[in-house]
Each structure stands twice: as structure tokens, then as C-alpha cells.
Amino acid sequence: MLQEPAGPNPKKMTAYASPLGATAIYVITGTLWAAFSDVLLLHKFPEAVLFINRLGFILVSGGLFYFLARHHAQTLSDCVAAEQESAATARAFLNAVSEGILVIDQQGRIMEVSPGAEHLFGYSKAELAGRAIEVLLPERFREHHVRHRNDFFINPRTGVVDANLAGQRKDGTEFPARISLSYVPTKDGGHAIALVTDITEQLNTEREARRAETMATLGAIAAGIAHELNNPLAIISSRIELMLATSPDLPPKTHDDLKVLLGTVGRASNIVHDLLALARERPKAWERVDLNALVSRVLLLLGDQIRKDRIQVSVRLDESLPPVSGDRTALEQVLINLMMNARDAMPGGGTIEIETEAMQARPGWVRLMVRDRGCGIAPEEVPKLFNRFYTTKPKGTGLGLWLSQRIIVQHRGHIAVQSELGKGATFEITLPATIEKTPGF
Amino acid sequence: MVDDEIELVETYVRLLEYLGYSCEKACTSPQAFERINAAQPALVLTDVRLNPGDGFEILRHLRAKWPKTPFIVMTAYHNEETAKAASEAGAKAYLRKPFSNAELASAVRTALGTGTQP
Numbered sequence: 414m415l416q417e418p419a420g421p422n423p424k425k426m427t428a429y430a431s432p433l434g435a436t437a438i439y440v441i442t443g444t445l446w447a448a449f450s451d452v453l454l455l456h457k458f459p460e461a462v463l464f465i466n467r468l469g470f471i472l473v474s475g476g477l478f479y480f481l482a483r484h485h486a487q488t489l490s491d492c493v494a495a496e497q498e499s500a501a502t503a504r505a506f507l508n509a510v511s512e513g514i515l516v517i518d519q520q521g522r523i524m525e526v527s528p529g530a531e532h533l534f535g536y537s538k539a540e541l542a543g544r545a546i547e548v549l550l551p552e553r554f555r556e557h558h559v560r561h562r563n564d565f566f567i568n569p570r571t572g573v574v575d576a577n578l579a580g581q582r583k584d585g586t587e588f589p590a591r592i593s594l595s596y597v598p599t600k601d602g603g604h605a606i607a608l609v610t611d612i613t614e615q616l617n618t619e620r621e622a623r624r625a626e627t628m629a630t631l632g633a634i635a636a637g638i639a640h641e642l643n644n645p646l647a648i649i650s651s652r653i654e655l656m657l658a659t660s661p662d663l664p665p666k667t668h669d670d671l672k673v674l675l676g677t678v679g680r681a682s683n684i685v686h687d688l689l690a691l692a693r694e695r696p697k698a699w700e701r702v703d704l705n706a707l708v709s710r711v712l713l714l715l716g717d718q719i720r721k722d723r724i725q726v727s728v729r730l731d732e733s734l735p736p737v738s739g740d741r742t743a744l745e746q747v748l749i750n751l752m753m754n755a756r757d758a759m760p761g762g763g764t765i766e767i768e769t770e771a772m773q774a775r776p777g778w779v780r781l782m783v784r785d786r787g788c789g790i791a792p793e794e795v796p797k798l799f800n801r802f803y804t805t806k807p808k809g810t811g812l813g814l815w816l817s818q819r820i821i822v823q824h825r826g827h828i829a830v831q832s833e834l835g836k837g838a839t840f841e842i843t844l845p846a847t848i849e850k851t852p853g854f
Numbered sequence: 855m856v857d858d859e860i861e862l863v864e865t866y867v868r869l870l871e872y873l874g875y876s877c878e879k880a881c882t883s884p885q886a887f888e889r890i891n892a893a894q895p896a897l898v899l900t901d902v903r904l905n906p907g908d909g910f911e912i913l914r915h916l917r918a919k920w921p922k923t924p925f926i927v928m929t930a931y932h933n934e935e936t937a938k939a940a941s942e943a944g945a946k947a948y949l950r951k952p953f954s955n956a957e958l959a960s961a962v963r964t965a966l967g968t969g970t971q972p
Contacts (some may be wrong), residue, residue, distance in 0.1 A: 650954065655868060
């Protein structure tokens with residue numbers, strides 16, 4: 414913490430400025446002086462009245478002195494109080510500044526450390542006092558910084574240091590920092606005052622804004638391309654279907670070729686679908702979403718489709734599940750993606766298990782689980798599953814799980830997978846709940 | 855069958871004719887108005903984006919003259935707004951391209967089964 418500014422000592426000032434004490438000293442000294450000098454005078458001039466007059470003068474002037482001294486003491490007292498209040502306010506302001514403030518002398522030694530700086534760097538003021546400022550920089554910056562510091566004291570200037578700087582905490586971790594320098598001339602040669610700001614969040618925000626802008630542009634391009642592809646794909650798929658339906662006498666090889674073409678068109682359609690999903694990705698007005706209702710709705714949507722693939726669904730829903738806040742359509746998309754993956758993992762058919770749960774171990778959070786007993790995922794593939802364009806399926810686009818993870822993260826949630834090759838996979842989504850479930854929601 | 859892509863119109867008409875329906879073709883709004891007025895079809899299938907014109911313009915014309923004629927909206931530019939507009943206009947089906955022949959056939963049968971001849 415910065416030292417309290419030096420100021421007048423109130424106790425000392427009170428002793429010196431006590432109007433009654435000062436007046437008493439004046440009256441006693443004056444009386445003794447008058448008595449002493451007048452005794453000498455009376456010796457030569459016996460008119461005693463002189464002493465009485467002097468005594469009267471001393472008492473009257475003593476009264477005046479008292480009132481003046483009292484006024485002066487009050488003024489001094491007011492000044493002391495104002496100065497104390499001002500110092501307290503300045504200290505409160507300093508303590509309230511979240512940025513770190515460091516005072517450095519011309520030798521680069523740390524003279525003062527604000528609470529913000531203690532918090533920022535993880536050192537106490539005592540640990541930093543007297544040490545070279547470079548202790549707060551990563552090794553790679555230190556040598557250059559010494560030169561920079563010396564230059565600063567030769568030619569002091571106020572402003573933000575125009576460089577990509579980083580601070581180093583006591584635990585060795587780094588953070589991007591913006592440094593603003595000021596110079597304060599003092600009797601011992603001047604000090605530099607450094608205002609240190611951790612700009613991690615600012616950089617993240619800027620990065621996110623740039624990413625959002627890029628994604629919006631890419632999304633618009635993707636949407637345009639995807640839409641333009643839909644018509645040709647529609648023509649190809651429809652004509653192939655028509656050929657297969659209207660030409661029963663096709664040679665078997667031609668028939669097989671057409672089936673392959675139809676399957677390939679289906680794959681292209683999936684890519685277009687995922688591209689459009691990507692392009693539509695944007696912040697929407699959130700609503701309260703009942704995950705149990707969402708599961709039921711998705712089952713309704715996919716029911717016929719997955720039944721055809723000999724897939725059954727086992728559902729266990731927690732009736733006490735609180736709602737989450739989010740984009741219902743996007744969350745539906747996530748569940749659809751997971752169910753389609755589960756289906757693909759069981760080409761011979763099987764059961765997809767879906768569970769919802771209000772998490773006991775983590776109050777205020779809900780869990781949605783999708784499990785299959787299919788082919789499973791190789792351990793080396795698990796860390797890459799959520800990567801963009803990574804797919805383990807011959808006809809996959811590598812966008813489904815990537816997009817699902819993005820959606821869940823946007824909902825401040827988490828998605829994880831556990832899998833063992835040959836034994837299936839379990840995808841688990843955790844999301845923060847909003848408020849307690851209310852009847853009728 | 856109204857779509858600005860003539861190949862697509864030909865494709866779907868071939869399918870519908872294979873299924874036993876008789877079809878009129880149009881690629882623009884003016885062509886569509888002309889064919890609808892002349893043929894008074896039992897069902898109208900229209901794309902949303904036409905050049906010139908748009909599918910909803912055709913539907914307004916249809917609703918004004920033959921309010922009970924059912925129609926199906928098709929689009930390669932699906933979005934929630936278009937789907938909502940199709941639903942509010944009273945479309946019997948909303949088909950997102952590319953759709954399968956089976957989906958188209960099913961939608962046509964459903965629309966004709968519930969619609970009324972003009």
C-alpha cells in the first residue's frame with residue numbers, strides 16, 4: 414500500500430496552538446516582566462500607578478491575544494481536518510484503482526506499490542520494495558527494458574508505451590499488459606509512475622469481435638454458395654431417383670452406379686446443410702428452454718428416420734429438471750447431431766440412451782447425456798473430435814460436433830465425450846440452469 | 855410447376871407426370887399468371903425466388919382469384935422468415951431443396967387430398 418502522505422502532526426499542532434495555553438504564557442510572562450521592570454522603575458519613580466496601568470494593559474492585550482489565538486487555532490484545526498480528509502480520499506481512490514500503480518526511482522527500484530499492483534502481480538508491497546522493476550517482466554523483455562528505462566529518465570515523457578508488453582506474475586505466469594508512464598520531478602531526481610493494466614480481457618474481446626466479423630463474412634459467403642448449390646443438387650438427386658424408378662431394366666452395374674451417385678449427392682446435401690447451419694450461427698434472443706420438452710420434440714422429429722435404421726431410443730428424463738436459458742433451435746440441433754452420430758455408430762441397429770438430470774454434485778447445473786453402444790472412438794481420435802472439419806465418418810463433414818461444441822460454449826456450458834473402442838460412446842452436456850422449474854413451464 | 859430453373863421444372867414435371875399428373879410449367883411470375891389463368895390448376899407448386907417476381911406474388915394472385923386452390927412452396931433459400939410466410943399464406947407444404955422425389959410425391963398427394971378443385 415502506498416504510504417500515507419506526510420502532513421502536520423495533529424497532536425503537536427494542538428499543543429502549540431492551544432489558545433488558553435498561549436494566552437496564559439503571554440500573561441504570566443508579561444506580568445513577571447512588568448513586575449520585574451516596574452520594581453526597578455519604582456525604585457527610581459515611586460508612583461505605583463505605573464505598575465497597575467501596565468498590568469491593565471497586559472490583561473486587555475492578553476484578552477485580545479486569546480481571541481486571536483483561538484481563531485488561529487480553529488483555522489489550523491480546520492486545515493488539518495481538510496488535509497486528513499483529502500489524504501483519506503486520495504488513498505481510497507488509489508485503493509479503488511484496479512490497475513497496478515508502481516513508483517520507480519531513477520535506478521529502476523520499486524518505491525511504491527498500489528494494492529492493484531499487488532493483486533495484479535501476486536507480490537506484496539514488502540516483497541517488491543527496493544527490487545528492480547524488471548522483476549515484473551518476462552525474462553525476454555528485461556534487458557531491453559533497462560535501456561528503455563534509462564532513456565525514459567534522460568528524456569521523460571508521459572504516455573502509453575507503444576509496445577506489445579507483458580507482465581510476469583510471482584508464479585511465473587504472464588499476462589499482456591498496457592503500460593502508461595508519467596514522470597514526477599522530485600528533490601532526489603524524479604520518479605516514474607507506471608500504470609499497469611492487464612489487457613487479457615480486452616484482447617480477448619477484440620479477438621472475438623474480429624472472429625465474429627470473419628465468421629459473419631464467411632457465413633454470408635457460405636450461405637450464398639450453399640443456396641446456389643441446392644438447385645443443382647435437387648436436379649441431380651431427383652433425376653437419379655427418377656431414372657432408378659422408371660428404368661427397371663437398367664444393367665445392374667448402371668443401377669449400382671446411380672445408387673452411388675445418389676449417395677454422393679446426399680453427402681453433398683449434408684455439407685450444404687452444415688454450411689447453412691454455420692452461416693445461421695448468430696446471437697439470438699434467448700428463452701427458457703425445458704430440456705425434457707426439447708428431447709421429446711427431437712424424438713418426434715427423428716422418430717421415423719431412426720426407426721428405419723433399426724434404432725431404438727431409451728429415455729430417462731428428470732422430472733425436477735430446471736430450465737436452461739438459451740436458443741432452443743440451436744440446442745435442438747446439438748441433440749440431433751449427437752443422435753445422428755449415435756445412429757451412425759450403430760450401423761446394425763441398437764439403442765440410443767438419453768438422460769437428463771439436475772446435477773446433485775453441481776447445484777444449479779443440468780446434464781444431458783446421449784449414449785450409444787456402437788463402434789466407439791479410438792483413443793487417439795477423441796481429442797480431435799471437436800476440431801473443425803475432423804470426421805471419422807466416410808460421409809461426414811467434420812462440422813457437426815464442432816458446431817455443437819460452439820453452441821454449448823455459447824450457452825456457457827460444456828460438452829465432453831467418453832468412449833472406448835468397440836464399446837460405444839457417451840456424450841455429456843452440462844449447462845447452467847436458469848431458475849427453479851415452475852409449474853406449467 | 856413454377857421455378858426459375860428450367861431444368862428443375864422439367865425434372866419435377868417429369869416426376870409428377872410419371873406419377874400420373876398433368877402439369878403446366880412456368881419460370882417467371884408473368885408466365886405463372888398466364889398458365890394459372892388459362893389452366894386453373896388443381897394445385898400450384900412454386901419456388902420462392904423467381905426472376906422476375908417471387909412465389910408469394912403468385913400465391914396472392916391465386917388466393918385472390920381461386921382462394922381454395924391449394925399450393926406448395928419450395929425454396930433453396932430456406933430461413934425461418936420464409937417458412938413462417940409460407941405457413942401464414944396457407945401453404946399445404948413447405949419443401950426445402952434439395953428434397954427427395956418421395957417427399958414431393960407425398961406433399962402433392964396430401965395437398966390434393968385436402969384441397970378442393972377450383
